[in-house]
Amino acid sequence: MLGALGRTGGGLVRVLRARDVRGAAGLRRAGGGVHIEPHYRQFPGLTRRQVIHGELLSGFMWFWILWHFWHDPDAVLGHFPYPDASKWTDEELGIPPDDEE
DSSP states (O other): OHHHHHHHHHHHHHHHHHHHHHTOSSOOOOOSSOSSOOOTTSOOOOOHHHHHHHHHHHHHHHHHHHHHHHHOTHHHHOSSOOOOGGGOOHHHHTOOOTTOO
16 A cells, blocks of 8 residues: 555656756746836726726716615615704703903
8 A cells, every 4th residue: 555655656656857847837838027017106007898887886886875875765865864954952052151351
């Protein structure tokens, strides 16, 4: 049993060594300089597909916001009756009395 395990492990080591020799692991093939030129203080060049995706996503976002605002306004305005400000007293609003100088 140990002999079979040793043969399997030895075969694995040989395969990994052969792979390293051929250059499949650890060799970078990125010659030729920078692939993407940096654009300092410039907008990146967008493709037509990226513009269309951006428009679709932003359109869906506004649809979602306005749909839920129309059908569930309590989520934005709160779950309470809106107070009537005309019924508040000057004291509650922090306004001093007229006779005080």
